[in-house]
Amino acid sequence: MAASGSERVAVEKCKGINGLDKVVLREPRGSTAEVYLYGAHVTSWKNDHGEELLFVSSKAMFKPPKAIRGGIPVCFPQFGSHGSLEQHGFARNRFWSIDTDPPPFPTNSKSFIDLILKPSEEDVQKWPHSYEFRLRVALGTGGDLMLTSRIRNTNADGKPFTFTFAYHTYFSVSDISEVRVEGLETLDYLDNLQNKERSTEQGDALTFESEVDKTYLGTPTKIAILDHEKKRTFVLRKDGLPDAVVWNPWDKKAKTMADFGDDEYKHMLCVEAAVVGKPITLKPGEEWKGRLELSAVPSSYCSGQLDPQKVLQNS
Numbered sequence: 278m279a280a281s282g283s284e285r286v287a288v289e290k291c292k293g294i295n296g297l298d299k300v301v302l303r304e305p306r307g308s309t310a311e312v313y314l315y316g317a318h319v320t321s322w323k324n325d326h327g328e329e330l331l332f333v334s335s336k337a338m339f340k341p342p343k344a345i346r347g348g349i350p351v352c353f354p355q356f357g358s359h360g361s362l363e364q365h366g367f368a369r370n371r372f373w374s375i376d377t378d379p380p381p382f383p384t385n386s387k388s389f390i391d392l393i394l395k396p397s398e399e400d401v402q403k404w405p406h407s408y409e410f411r412l413r414v415a416l417g418t419g420g421d422l423m424l425t426s427r428i429r430n431t432n433a434d435g436k437p438f439t440f441t442f443a444y445h446t447y448f449s450v451s452d453i454s455e456v457r458v459e460g461l462e463t464l465d466y467l468d469n470l471q472n473k474e475r476s477t478e479q480g481d482a483l484t485f486e487s488e489v490d491k492t493y494l495g496t497p498t499k500i501a502i503l504d505h506e507k508k509r510t511f512v513l514r515k516d517g518l519p520d521a522v523v524w525n526p527w528d529k530k531a532k533t534m535a536d537f538g539d540d541e542y543k544h545m546l547c548v549e550a551a552v553v554g555k556p557i558t559l560k561p562g563e564e565w566k567g568r569l570e571l572s573a574v575p576s577s578y579c580s581g582q583l584d585p586q587k588v589l590q591n592s
């Protein structure tokens with residue numbers, strides 16, 4: 278995997294904050310990503326100008342067992358409070374291993390890492406199942422960030438298991454009040470601030486002026502986040518992940534979170550590719566795959582009007 282000669286190393290294993298193991302991915306044109314083995318947590322994704330595209334709180338602790346606040350936590354085997362496990366499951370605060378011999382999985386990227394999580398004895402007490410969770414994090418040429426999860430039921434007792442899931446992506450934005458999300462108009466959602474009550478979104482692109490915590494059901498495979506001030510559009514493409522959670526804690530909730538700055542809500546937005554509405558059930562031997570591809574492109578902005586169709590088609 279490592280590049281030779283004068284080329285920069287495509288995959289480098291090193292120590293991150295508090296001595297935690299991390300992997301740095303580099304793509305020849307200059308984009309980079311960083312993944313902590315703690316949580317298989319992507320904590321950085323930079324474009325070829327070195328600009329950070331993910332939000333990580335200045336107060337993030339990088340201290341197990343607390344999950345890292347920001348980047349891309351992986352929620353498994355439970356999203357949010359949809360079940361009896363701890364909030365967002367336990368995958369985000371387990372130590373993952375580098376998978377040195379992953380089953381064949383095609384890629385055209387040279388800069389990727391395969392991680393694996395298997396249950397510990399303690400995990401089995403909480404969730405009595407055996408599984409192999411493989412996560413590949415890859416940087417594409419052009420700097421796209423690709424995450425592919427493969428979860429296999431390895432139960433020897435013949436029992437199926439059921440889970441919900443999310444890539445809890447924190448995007449870095451210039452100013453939340455200047456941001457629009459396109460692709461979720463007119464969809465049904467569960468409002469997590471109203472006991473998961475089901476409602477239908479209006480016809481306009483989403484904009485933000487207060488706390489939001491909604492799970493949109495059965496969304497298109499492509500969602501765009503337009504950052505007007507930065508003139509940047511994030512495009513999410515997802516496969517196997519029918520739902521999308523949109524979260525911003527806003528000022529009041531921000532103040533209750535020890536690992537989040539009081540004003541940081543202005544500079545982040547979570548849009549999370551997820552499986553929540555219809556949980557996945559796997560029989561022994563079965564595997565589920567969920568893929569997320571993120572790209573950051575310049576926004577087309579003309580005469581005060583963003584053309585959503587244009588942005589979605591051209592990206």
Ligand SMILES: O=P(O)(O)OC[C@H]1O[C@@H](O)[C@H](O)[C@@H](O)[C@@H]1O
Binds near residue numbers: 344357522
């Ligand atoms: O603080 P946590 O456990 O990382 O969760 C952050 C948020 O994550 C979102 O995905 C949930 O919808 C919110 O309800 C939750 O508050």
